[in-house]
Amino acid sequence: MTRTEFWQGNTACAEGALAAGCNFFGGYPITPSTEVAELMAAKMPKKGGVFIQMEDEIASMASIIGAAWTGARSMTATSGPGFSLMMENIGYAVMTETPCVVVNVQRGGPSTGQPTMAAQGDMMQVRFGSQGDYAIIALCPASVQEMYELTAKAFNLADQYRVPVFLMADEIVGHMREKIIIPDSMAKTPRKALVKGTLPFKPDADLVPGFPQFGKGYGVHVTGLTHDERGYPCTTNPKLHEALVRRLVDKIESARHAIADFDIINPDARQVFIAYGAPVRTVQQVMHDRPDKNIGFLRLRTVWPFPEYALAEFKNAKCFLMPELNLGQMAREVERHVRVPVVNIQKLGGELHTPAELVAALEAHR
């Protein structure tokens, strides 16, 4: 039996994590993500899991990496300033192929900026914020329902691809309360175990190595240094380094069709909206108020790896219109893939685009 609730987005995020079997949360509370930690602190111990409030976000990220190696489904939640502190250890999680989930309820930046207002200013930081070349997975919820479902999905993707997965929410979706239908259960992708006798960092055909969980009899060296398939540092072999970094990127990029999650509405349209997160709701309102086959919509849930092949579905598109709560971070990514104009509908200050603002953009670029 499904059940109905009237929940805040951050509540749905924590509940979605618990439903997905999250059993370790290490974090440092920060507005507007605090309710996630608050609920985890209340509920996790009763479920036999561990909640630790760490001394800062550097330690929070370190704690969920360590927990993951003991077999836990681990998570942290933060916002911009904390996210910046996590960058070094995010790179470590990528290099060590540690499955974990990081929730970023985005607020206005730079720096401490606007703690209680919404933004989408960390969309490039999540992709490129740590040093070196790498790839990650990032999902963007646009409703309380999706705060629940995409959090649960993030754990499955993390375990399947052995990579940190990011739920890039925003203050609007995190703090609003609305109706949510709780499913009976969530599908759970098991973490692929390392086959005994196989080297711990030797990948299978999907480029992902089996997981040698601590405490299961493996002696494994885990390092952020460039390492060979045994896990031992091997930092001056150019070919080995290139092969490792290319594999870490390719295991995500080559699976981007499988990872992609988006909706296409009116593929024959001439004017096409692209949105993720809270601005999706404004686009939906405009599409509802003006039923018109010439207005299309690419509604993204997976933002990284960017599903560029979805853009080619809009064969008649004369322009793409992108409302974002930033100065055009994802619009720049779209521009790389299309030949028609990309209209970047920027919004800073913490408030959502109004339907009238999007209608004005439609009229201006007709």
Place this chain on the structure above:
Amino acid sequence: MRYEVRFSGFGGQGIILSAVILGRAAVMYDNKYAVQTQVYGPEARGGASMSQVIIDDEQILFPKVAMPGIFVIMSQEGFEKYGANAPKDAVMLVDSTLVHSRPACKYLEIPGTREAKQTLGKDIVANIVMLGALVASTHVVSEAALEKAILDSVPKGTETLNIKAMKLGIDLGKGSKQHEVT
């Protein structure tokens, strides 16, 4: 049918909780859709607090309220900041104990804080009195749904007090004369 309701007062009166209870009543017990949002500020107590609820039979897409049609105002500062510019066709419930101004739209004077204190001995339930009056005068949710949502939301041991407050508010709402635009 779509309703957009704005609550405002000072921090500590239970303004946010009122909005959450109203949204919860609509979603959980009237089988409707609702979205509740609020203004987050650094002020936990004192200062003007504001929260809004959209209630609709259909799924709610754009989640923000531009200009609500129904106002519940529980402090003078709340009136000045979030009530004074109410549109002419709106209806406002003012807690006449604490709000001295009157709007340019239709309004009802509900002495929520005075009644909570004098009749129930606890001004802390003034927000529940106002909720009762709101539902009696506008029918945004059913009285049965409101009662269940209040019981879900208030601390254990205060159920009887809060239901008394709701019923007091319903009587005040039904008995109150609506002041027309002058």
